[in-house]
Amino acid sequence: MKTFLLFLMTACQIEDRTGFLQEQLWLDNRKWWYRDRDLLGGKFQKMADDPYNFMRGTLRLHWMDNNRPGREASSFLRLSASSEILVFADPHPENWAVLTTERGDRWLEMNDLDSAEFGAWHFDLRRLVLGLQTIAMDLEGCDCMDSIVAQTVLGYEHGLRNDWVFEGNIWGDLKAEADEEGEERKRFFKQTDAIDGENRLKDSIWPSVPIPVSDWISQTHFRLLDVARVYGTGVSSFPAIRYLVLFDEGSEEGQDDRLVQIREVGDPLVFDRKSFQNNVSRIRFSQEVLWESSANVWMHDSFVAEGLEWKTISYSSWLQDIEHGKIEEGWVEGEYRSDDIDVLSYVLGAALGARHRESETRQGHRAGDIILQDLEAGGGVSALVSEIFSFSLRDREQLFADYTLFVDLIEEHGPLMGWER
Amino acid sequence: MSCQLLFSFLTPQLDPNCFVLDGAAAIRYSQELPMDGIHRRFSLPQARFQGDSRQNGWMFQWRADVIPSAADGSYIGIAGEAMVWQLNRVQIGWNGQNFMVLAGLIDDPWVFSQNATWGNRNLGLGVAENNGMLNRADTGVAFQYQRNRFLMQFRMVSGEGELYQERNTGFNSQFFGRFNIDDNHAVDVMAQEGSRGFSSAQEHRIGARISSSGVLGYGLEVLKGWGLQGDSSLHPLVFSSWVRHQPAKGWSGLLRMDGILYEEPYRIDGLLGAGWSFSRSAQLYLHTLQSYSFDGGYQATDAQRWQQTYFLQFQVQYQRGWTP
Numbered sequence: 159m160k161t162f163l164l165f166l167m168t169a170c171q172i173e174d175r176t177g178f179l180q181e182q183l184w185l186d187n188r189k190w191w192y193r194d195r196d197l198l199g200g201k202f203q204k205m206a207d208d209p210y211n212f213m214r215g216t217l218r219l220h221w222m223d224n225n226r227p228g229r230e231a232s233s234f235l236r237l238s239a240s241s242e243i244l245v246f247a248d249p250h251p252e253n254w255a256v257l258t259t260e261r262g263d264r265w266l267e268m269n270d271l272d273s274a275e276f277g278a279w280h281f282d283l284r285r286l287v288l289g290l291q292t293i294a295m296d297l298e299g300c301d302c303m304d305s306i307v308a309q310t311v312l313g314y315e316h317g318l319r320n321d322w323v324f325e326g327n328i329w330g331d332l333k334a335e336a337d338e339e340g341e342e343r344k345r346f347f348k349q350t351d352a353i354d355g356e357n358r359l360k361d362s363i364w365p366s367v368p369i370p371v372s373d374w375i376s377q378t379h380f381r382l383l384d385v386a387r388v389y390g391t392g393v394s395s396f397p398a399i400r401y402l403v404l405f406d407e408g409s410e411e412g413q414d415d416r417l418v419q420i421r422e423v424g425d426p427l428v429f430d431r432k433s434f435q436n437n438v439s440r441i442r443f444s445q446e447v448l449w450e451s452s453a454n455v456w457m458h459d460s461f462v463a464e465g466l467e468w469k470t471i472s473y474s475s476w477l478q479d480i481e482h483g484k485i486e487e488g489w490v491e492g493e494y495r496s497d498d499i500d501v502l503s504y505v506l507g508a509a510l511g512a513r514h515r516e517s518e519t520r521q522g523h524r525a526g527d528i529i530l531q532d533l534e535a536g537g538g539v540s541a542l543v544s545e546i547f548s549f550s551l552r553d554r555e556q557l558f559a560d561y562t563l564f565v566d567l568i569e570e571h572g573p574l575m576g577w578e579r
Numbered sequence: 580m581s582c583q584l585l586f587s588f589l590t591p592q593l594d595p596n597c598f599v600l601d602g603a604a605a606i607r608y609s610q611e612l613p614m615d616g617i618h619r620r621f622s623l624p625q626a627r628f629q630g631d632s633r634q635n636g637w638m639f640q641w642r643a644d645v646i647p648s649a650a651d652g653s654y655i656g657i658a659g660e661a662m663v664w665q666l667n668r669v670q671i672g673w674n675g676q677n678f679m680v681l682a683g684l685i686d687d688p689w690v691f692s693q694n695a696t697w698g699n700r701n702l703g704l705g706v707a708e709n710n711g712m713l714n715r716a717d718t719g720v721a722f723q724y725q726r727n728r729f730l731m732q733f734r735m736v737s738g739e740g741e742l743y744q745e746r747n748t749g750f751n752s753q754f755f756g757r758f759n760i761d762d763n764h765a766v767d768v769m770a771q772e773g774s775r776g777f778s779s780a781q782e783h784r785i786g787a788r789i790s791s792s793g794v795l796g797y798g799l800e801v802l803k804g805w806g807l808q809g810d811s812s813l814h815p816l817v818f819s820s821w822v823r824h825q826p827a828k829g830w831s832g833l834l835r836m837d838g839i840l841y842e843e844p845y846r847i848d849g850l851l852g853a854g855w856s857f858s859r860s861a862q863l864y865l866h867t868l869q870s871y872s873f874d875g876g877y878q879a880t881d882a883q884r885w886q887q888t889y890f891l892q893f894q895v896q897y898q899r900g901w902t903p
Contacts, residue, residue: 174812177780181809184746184777227813227841227874238613238883430652437654467654577746577777 176567179560180575182219186427190397191577197389197397199573204393206568210252210292210482212561214393217248217273220285221428223556230552232280233545234536239528242520244447245282247273247428248394249510250289251502255479256332257451258340264333265450266324266509269471269479272395274444276520277429279529283314286510287546288553290503293482295554297489302499303554307547309500310507315539317511318526324509326501327494328485332478340476346417349386349402349473357415359404361386370420370463371401374470377461380405383415398422399466402473417473422466433520437467448513588638588672588679588723589692589730589757595674598901599631605701605894612887624892625701629668634903638672638679667716667741681721681734684741688732688755689769689786689802690715696765696790696798697821699833701894702866703850706800706819706837711808712784713771714740717751730757738773738782749774751782763793767800776809796823816840821850829856844873864892 184191190198205215213220223229235241246253246268253270257263290306316322339345350357358364362384375382388400400421406414423437434440441460460469485502488494515526533542567575605625611618626645632638643664649656657663670683690713693705707713719736731754737744738751751773758766766789773782788800799820807813821835835850852866868888 177778178810180778425653
């Protein structure tokens, strides 16, 4: 009897969670559902590929879960301003990239500001730790969950004090890749073919020129050479409209041909108090405040066209994203060890702290000082480590439980989880 | 015979043949503490237009309210965040001797009766609607029986509310009962078996209310829910109590306290205010809304737990009826 009751209770909890999971996914993806169900199905399929992709596609779920009634409150965030800081909201590892330039400059940058808004610094840290631990879960024999928390928090505090070093094997490899591929223009040649001495995009839709592309070109001094529609990239923004644009500055030699991606921008998924005129001004302001450098390698811009908001994304090989698949490969091949994961955690924590240091509160005050005060008021670094450890344990368990539920739904009902019925 | 003020289906209709149009608007100036986000001093808490047409036992009621096309937290609306009309009632009814049949986008009788007895929707929504426990209207049919002091309504609706299409194959079934103790006092009860969202998450409710619509109006209601907005694991309990009084001609005052609890207390809202009518169609209100969250989510700072709003609201409404 006791076993039967336990079974019933467990079954009810699973059913409850399935409902919550589906409802949050629905609210998150309603726009795509009405626009293009095939692309939404593609997004869900990609999320089902592995837990990391699922984590990338469920920012809203993570946020809403932490704000449900009865969830543990943070012992930090005691100062009002500490929840009013311009933050990334989704600084998981794959959103960070190493940038290098021909001049040899090198820095770490957050390459996705889609969710940036005024909110709590604490959630950024929590999200970063979840991302790192999700990668580590797939690294066989990596007993590094505790050290990820300790190193990320330690790095974060050092970053807030601007006292950190950008080093480590994983970073070294990314830098080498950026240097090599930047010089070779690998991305450029992967996407283009030389036809009659002129570069053309492989999936060209020329002579069709979508309005966002022509609008962007008209605001610049560039010459449009070709356009392609891009499918299948990103996770959260997988169904968004994307174009790859080939342009130059007027030379007939092809040396100045360059690529940029133009992508539709959506609303931020968390921190739901509006603070900007629109998403364009939100992204622009976030670039100014949260990016370390505005070097033109980014080719960043944002604008309104056809009633939608758009941003340009650099398509240069001088920029190399962190990829969880490559870290896993390096681990399997013995290139990386636990120490490397620790250093990765430390550096990402420090980079986050350093960007938070330079960020602003909604009232325009410097964020770094406020976060340090808040850190002190909440019990200091050791208290933060133990709190993030506790939160991350629950976040991680919940993520993997939700991932299992999600995969079951996809397998049972198809890529749209049966919503179409 | 003059045309009576209509827009109700819960009270006997005195004018069998009538056509009424009604409009109202309110403008609010508010001060919030603490000041989170962009501070919106001016807002439009109400702008409505509605009609009620009755002839030979048939009834057609519609209502539209102005809402911003972008939700809170979204930058994406219609041509910016333009105000748009939202239909939230399109119901066709037929009256027999003691019964009525309603179909279309029909009112939720619990929400409707709360609005009627509270009488100040433009100052604050009812506790059930305010906390997402019930929708104002939904698509479906209702059967109503009324005899002497008793009224009963049974309705079957999609369960997704006025804003969404059906997401699952289940109906929401709701029973609403009213006993009119006398001309001013009533006891209401309700029970709902329902589902919401793609996963058919439970959406069950039971509730009870006692209220008075006299010069000294009061109300006390309790509503228990199993499931909330597609989340089956939440089992909220809400209560609301209010007193409103008109001590002298043209003057009114009100006090209301709402609470929402899960396993533990979650939030308490208090509303206190006074109003002055300088004509039948225009009023001025001075109010304060004090809201204390016991659990504001993990990121709520101590200062953000207590939200205070002070507001001055000017509102007008006008009704015109015709009897054929």
